[in-house]
Amino acid sequence: MTTAAEVLARCAELDQHSAHPTHLERVHLTPEHAAANALVAGWMTRAGLTTWQDAAGNQYGRREGRAPGLPALLLGSHLDTVPDAGSYDGMLGVVLAVAVAERLGDRVGDLPFALEVVGFGDEEGARFGKALLGSCAVAGTWDPAWWRLRDADGTTLRRAFADFGLDPDRVGEAARRPEELVGYLEAHIEQGPYLEEADASLGYVTAIAGARRFVISVLGQARHAGGTPYERRKDALVGAAECITAVERLVRPSGCIATVGRIEAHPGAVNVIAGRADFTLDLRAATDEDRDAMWKRLEVELQGICDARGLGLTVVETHRAPAMPCAPWLTDAIVEGIAAAADPDPMGLWSRAGHDAMAIGAVTDVAMLFVRCHDGISHHPDEDVREIDVARALDALERAVLAVAERVEG
Known part of the structure; x- marks a missing residue:
């Protein structure tokens, strides 16, 4: 069974894929992005998932539920970073999602939905100045005007797609239809001080700013x-x-x-x-x-x-x-997971930071689990989490998936 120590070790392994030897920077459609996708795809395969990279450069894995072709419960977060980043913003959520799939193992075959994990290629917008490119493609809200965006070297987004081996004219194939998805759950460090001030490992998100x-x-x-x-x-x-x-x-x-x-x-x-x-x-x-x-x-x-x-x-x-409220029925599943793993009366927080869930909310219901981070520090190398909190997040997210299944069964 995947442990919190293994989750943290995988986050550290992702740190090795950086554009700079002295600090972490991994931006959209770069060799570092490709290497991170390949690394995560290997973990997904080990977890029993069938893997693919979509038409926007997002990395996916899927395991079928009790029948092939069922709508999927999607778990994930992002793999890109800001310049001079910490080790957990985005990445922890992806690695936790893979670990939950691995822990569930053959039990996924009993679920009333398929289980999918996604590592979005661009949430931060650090290269082209437009955030949420990966999740907007999945949500079907891609704006063709974005093709004219340029990075600091003058490379257009369209050119970067082609250099990465993607066909810009096929980006629409990354879009998911509402009937393909049951919902989306995202685990993420809080990026604020409120859980730490309350001495709480985990919290649930009520809405995204x-x-x-x-x-x-x-x-x-x-x-x-x-x-x-x-x-x-x-x-x-x-x-x-x-x-x-x-x-x-x-x-x-x-x-x-x-x-x-x-x-x-x-x-x-x-x-x-x-x-x-x-x-x-x-x-x-x-x-x-x-x-x-x-x-x-x-x-x-x-x-x-x-x-x-x-x-x-x-x-x-x-x-x-627009603000993105979290779906009450999925949030109830997150709360149930936290109650089983860490706290019978968990804290609800609205997220001051943006997340992929705010884009995915255009195509399916979303909910989020927050993990305590040291001093609320994020977007900085001092970003840090405790192993006990990661262990509780892993237990809570696994229980939340099972709680979603109970709700889908009715």
């Missing part, structure tokens, strides 16, 4: 830094700074979460008052309604700050993703 992103420009007047008195200044950077602190002041007590990740002043000279300042805003909430209501409050506040300072304000929305 709905996000909106903006580029906000504060428009003033560039003038001489020494010669312009304060009463004559229209300092765009000072106005932007007030706007940024207002974002934190309004959002912090609301239950939403907002981040200003980048700010740039123009013309950017040490002795020139900024005539323009641009900053980004990432706004997330458990529901689209909460997120959009908060944006309306912020928009009014930012406009008021700029009006008071004699500054202009422009806003460009660059991204919008």
Whole structure:
């Protein structure tokens, strides 16, 4: 029976497939991506799964249920990373899913569905700037405009597909139909501190954040830094700074979460008052309604700050993703699994981070299991998990699969 120690050892083995010798980086449609797929395919074969790589570069394995051709319960996560990554974001979920298939063994043949495991090739969007490419292909929500995306070297997504040995014109073959799937379960490190603060190994996800992103420009007047008195200044950077602190002041007590990740002043000279300042805003909430209501409050506040300072304000929305609620019936199976493995009264959390489940939710019901991670650190080499928590996650996910089977049987 696959153990937590083996799961952690496999995560470490995946770390060897990196574009850099000193840190982990494995992005979409690269030799490292191909090597990770091949490694995981070997584990899938050992678990008794029939393997294939789909038309978008995602790695699959399948074992039939009590009859051939039944709809599948899909387990998985992603195999790509951010630059300078940790060892568990995405990968732990894939390896746990393979381990559950291996532990179930011949019992899969008694299930009222097939069991499939998937390692998505791109969730992070680190190479082409568009997240969830792998799971969007599976969900059938591929946008042909993405073919024009380019990486830092100027390679288009279409060219990268061809270089990887994929036919871009066949990407639609990766799409799954609703009738092919029973649902999707994803195990993932929490990427936050709440389970650790509660001294809990595992939690269940209630919803995945709905996000909106903006580029906000504060428009003033560039003038001489020494010669312009304060009463004559229209300092765009000072106005932007007030706007940024207002974002934190309004959002912090609301239950939403907002981040200003980048700010740039123009013309950017040490002795020139900024005539323009641009900053980004990432706004997330458990529901689209909460997120959009908060944006309306912020928009009014930012406009008021700029009006008071004699500054202009422009806003460009660059991204919008709907919140994805987890299906109650699948979530109940996750809760049952956690209760059997770790905690009779598990914690429910809405995921502030995005996951493949939010894309797969377009084609089937989804639910997620969170695993405690040290200090909530993720997207960093210090990302870490405890062996006992991995052991409990393995038990919980296995029990959840059986609980789904009971619910499908009715």
